[in-house]
Amino acid sequence: MKTRWTFGRKIAAGFAAVVALAVISSIVSIRTLQTVIADKDHVIAHNAEILIQAEKLDAGLEWRVAATRGYLLVGTDDYLARVEQARAEVSRVLERLHALVTTEAERALLERITKLREEYRLATARAVELRKGGTVPLEVLAKELEADVQPKRLELSKLVVELVALEERALSEAKAAAAAEADAARRLMIGFAVAVAILAIVLATVLARGLARDIGAAVQHVRSSSAELQSAANQQVTSAREQATSMNEISTTVSELLATSRQIAGSAQRVAHISEEATGAARAGDKTVREAHESITGIKTHVDHVVTHMLDLGKKSQQIGGVVDIINELAEQTNILSINASIEAAGAGESGRRFAVVADEIRQLAERTGGSTREIAALIEEIRAAVNTTVMATEGGAKAVDAGTRQFGEVTAAFERIVKLVATSTEAAREIELSTKQQATAVEQVNIAITNAAQATKESEASSGQTLQTAAELAKLSGELTQLV
Secondary structure, rough: OOOOOHHHHHHHHHHHHHHHHHEEEEHHHHHHHHHHHHHHHHHHHHHHHHHHHHHHHHHHHHHHHHHHHHHHOOOOOOHHHHHHHHHHHHHHHHHHHHHOOHHHHHHHHHHHHHHHHHHHHHHHHHHHHHHHOOOOOOOHHHHHHHHHHHHEEEEEEEHHHHHHHHHEEEEEHHHEEEEEEEEEEEEEHHHHHHHHHHHHHHHHHHHHHHHHHHHHHHHHHHHHHHHHHHHHHHHHHHHHHHHHHHHHHHHHHHHHEEEEEEEHHHHHHHHHHHHHHHHHHHHHHHHOOEEEEEEEHHHHHHHHHHHHHHHHHHHHHHHHHHHHHHHHHHHHHHHHHHHHHHHHHHHHHHHHHHHHHHHHHHHHHHHHHHHHHHHHHHHHHHHHHHHHHHHHHHHHHHHHHHHHHHHHHHHHHHHHHHHHHHHHHHHHHEEEEEEHHHHHHHHHHHHHHHHHHHHHHHHHHHHHHHHHHHHHHHHHHHHHHHHHH
């Protein structure tokens, strides 16, 4: 059976192919770069090192020549030590050059330099030995150097220059080869990059066409299914709305009926409660009237006592007024005496100053006492007026209490008749309350059933609306997918 690849597998396969090509291109680029770097390192490590050692060789030879000439001219051992150091340096450089050279031309030229250097060393050694003996004049040594040593030195310098030129040519050729290899590596990397880009474009085109074809077929199927689902959802929504409207009307009617029944039951219950409360109030009123009659009789007795006490209070307030007058006179006399004492103290001079202070304090105390007695006198006058008013009021209250006592008998008889009528109204209200409660219970059960049916209808309508919305979204999504494809 042929296995059909999914979208994810196709995209993963294309991505894996592109990644594989990119990895191969990276590996080739890295290997090429390593080769170029190795060639560059070889050029730096080999040819450049040979050039450096050749320059050192030339410098060592110059150092030996200068030291030899110094010894021949001066004849001191310091120059001999320098000659030996220069010889050792030249030997070390020649050994390094023998280890570095690789071509036959380099080896042949280096052999010639080594041989000529040995000849030059022997010639200078003879000149040094002659200078050590001290028997040969400097002019003869100079001629010996020019005739034997100088030509070898010039020939040795030419060979070193030739070695330097040879290595410079080799270095240039190595640079050119490295540049050519780098250019080839660059072209190879560009070729791989172009190949990867072309393959990626081809894979993307193939995958896009395949995905567009598969998605287009799926979108057409989704569009047809969403159209059918939308049509069915529209019909379901219409039926659910009509049913919900009818259920709402029925529920509203039943709710109004239930509310009316509850209002009637509540009114009947309130009437029964009011009747019971009126009965209790009438009985309590009768009891209260009787108790009030007894209380009024007691009040009359208390009022008589109050009048007697008020009269006594008036007499005592008059006595307090007499005492206050006496205190007031004493305060005035004290004030006059303190003023006289102050005058006498002022006449006494410095010795009467303290007595003047005491007299001043006594005068202030007398003034405060006089003010207090005046306030007490005013309060006593107010108490007298209040006592007179209270006595007159209590006498009028006693007369009103007598009149009220006569009317309480009539009120008691009226309350007894009210109690009988309220009891009859209470029985009728209780019967109405029981009937309306039974009716309200039945209507409430009907209302609960209708409410459940209405809720089910609303849920069906909401589900239909959600289905319709889903169908519309599917249709919109299929259109967007079609545009994308």
